Amino acid sequence: xxxxxxxxxxxxxxxxxxxxxxxxxxxxxxxxxxxxxxxxxxxxxxxxxxxxxxxxxxxxxxxxxxxxxxxxxxxxxxxxxxxxxxxxxxxxxxxxxxxxxxxxxxxxxxxxxxxxxxxxxxxxxxxxxxxxxxxxxxxxxxxxxxxxxxxxxxxxxxxxxxxxxxxxxxxxxxxxxxxxxxxxxx
Numbered sequence: 001x002x003x004x005x006x007x008x009x010x011x012x013x014x015x016x017x018x019x020x021x022x023x024x025x026x027x028x029x030x031x032x033x034x035x036x037x038x039x040x041x042x043x044x045x046x047x048x049x050x051x052x053x054x055x056x057x058x059x060x061x062x063x064x065x066x067x068x069x070x071x072x073x074x075x076x077x078x079x080x081x082x083x084x085x086x087x088x089x090x091x092x093x094x095x096x097x098x099x100x101x102x103x104x105x106x107x108x109x110x111x112x113x114x115x116x117x118x119x120x121x122x123x124x125x126x127x128x129x130x131x132x133x134x135x136x137x138x139x140x141x142x143x144x145x146x147x148x149x150x151x152x153x154x155x156x157x158x159x160x161x162x163x164x165x166x167x168x169x170x171x172x173x174x175x176x177x178x179x180x181x182x183x184x185x186x
Contacts, residue, residue, distance in 0.1 A: 004023070006183070007185050011158070012139050012140065016045065017111070020135060022183045037179075038085035040177065044165055048168055049138065052161065080095075080106065081106045085109060085110050086113060086130075087116075089120055095121070095124075099130075107132070108138045166181050
């Protein structure tokens with residue numbers, strides 16, 4: 001797989017789109033089923049975002065599970081955040097169970113899966129009850145929060161996010177994930 005990188009002079013959303021496209025193409029070329037690497041990148045990006053929030057707002061995000069790359073949802077207050085490159089009817093069924101338990105399901109996925117995932121929710125009778133976001137949409141909140149509340153320049157936000165992402169990949173202990181590290185280009 002080719003090395004992944006973030007351009008510090010571009011927005012987080014632009015960088016995420018490029019990285020996800022690279023990983024999706026590598027998954028296809030390598031014949032990796034179910035977009036495994038893409039899902040790992042999505043899970044790590046969402047976890048990095050939530051980890052940054054947890055450090056700044058511990059009341060909102062009290063803690064993350066030890067293994068943030070788990071396929072299980074990350075629970076934040078009354079929300080279950082699922083991170084998957086190709087959401088399935090089985091995931092939508094889990095969302096229905098969450099709603100029954102009083103938990104709001106949120107699905108973070110690739111841009112091309114947003115509309116089909118909304119369709120799965122609609123077909124299951126859950127239209128308007130399951131929030132579906134592309135990774136780019138989900139992470140844009142980090143940048144806006146830091147710029148408005150923290151006074152940081154958006155380039156600083158890119159580096160801050162990238163450091164959190166790489167830390168989670170490195171601390172996973174899985175050597176197969178090393179190819180998913182992202183370098184910052186100047």
